[in-house]
Amino acid sequence: MTASSTRRTTATRNRLAAVGSIAVAGALLLTGCGDQTEGGGSDETTGTATQSAAPLADKLPQSIRDKGVIRVGSDIAYAPVEFKDESGKTVGIDPDLADAMGKQLGVKFEFENGTFDTLLTGLRSNRYDIAMSAMTDTKERQEGIDSETGKKVGEGVDFVDYFTAGVSIYTKKGDDQGIKTWSDLCGKKLVVQRGTVSEDLAKDEAEKCPSGEKLTIEAFDNDQQAQTRLRAGGADAGSSDFPVAAYAVKTSGGGNDFQLVGEQVEAAPYGIAVAKDQAELRDAIKAALDAIIENGEYTKVLEKWGVTEGAVDEAVVNGGK
Structure with a gap:
């Protein structure tokens, strides 16, 4: 969900043809609603048993390892990125990617619904551990600047960029x-x-x-x-x-x-938002995203939803402009 993006030049706009080449007729097919449980994660096992088999579990903060859960703030009404299927499960691109990263980290990503314009507030108040909701990584958000007033409204967040749209x-x-x-x-x-x-x-x-x-x-x-x-x-x-x-x-x-x-x-990057004082969690998320890009799970998710044109080659921290 793009928001408060720095404006681009005409040349930049012309380069968007590559992203726009996704054919609508073939894109975003409803190829099934995914296998996520409510909250976005198909692995019902959490805690030490799951973490012992997870290659990147030791990168997480101990508090999250103890809980076995990463709380995700998300506007779950934005198909196909995240939405409820007919049975009420949270499905889409973001939940599928979160499920894949969770297997690397040995935790579940539990999606909690909220309106888009309140997600960063919820992150700052510790209601969520991260925000993952098609959120555009922008300098304003990194620095906690309100895009309309130009005034600082918070300490800002860090982003782990995972898609381009x-x-x-x-x-x-x-x-x-x-x-x-x-x-x-x-x-x-x-x-x-x-x-x-x-x-x-x-x-x-x-x-x-x-x-x-x-x-x-x-x-x-x-x-x-x-x-x-x-x-x-x-x-x-x-x-x-x-x-x-x-x-x-x-x-x-x-x-x-x-x-x-x-x-x-x-065209701009979607980023997973993490509080500025949670560098360990940010780096763990980045490592997990890089791992699923390397092992092919990332590509499988994008192919499932017909959005491979928005793929990135690697996770980038604060790549938005």
Whole structure:
């Protein structure tokens, strides 16, 4: 879930074709809902028995090793990154990656639902050990800066980057309203999720619109609410991260509700957020991610969800700009 991203140049935007090459028809197929238990982890065994077989268990802080659990703050309404399947289990790209990393570390990753714009607050208050929710790694977040006011609102967080995604626009199928680029949104109504780069981009674009062609922005707590509004005819277009927009296009109404328009923009890394004072946990997460990249489990997860174009070659700490 991108948010508060540093703006890129036109040249950067043009390079997004590589990410945008994921074919919607073949991407994000619902190939099964995964094998996670509620909370995102299929291994029911925790504690010393699991850790004894885990190659990276000794990298974790002792307090987490003792609990056998990493608490994950996540907005679990962002298919296919994380969402509830028909049985109520937490599934998606992030839970599958967390399950694979958990086997390296000998712990379970337990996903706890929260609204996206409160996840870092929950991390700071120790409600969560990490936040993993399609969250864009940005300098503002690293430094605890509010992107709108430019003021420092916290000590910031560290990120372990694990995926790359851009932002897309989508409309009702067969009714693109003449929208091909962000500038075409002037005079239109756009629905977005609150606190995301989609909202930031829309606000930036609204300032550029000519007089008499106002861009109206309606922000919701989650992306599903925005999609519902657009589906009901309450807006002209929606915007969200490319994997999410493409998944909605593929699955909503059996593929008959929405269509993507134009190319995605603002390609940036998703990061797993860790508190600044938890360097040991951060480094353990990085080691686990590098391990599953090397052993092929990472690629298997991305292939399962049809998002291999967003793959990274290695885990990077604080790679966002």
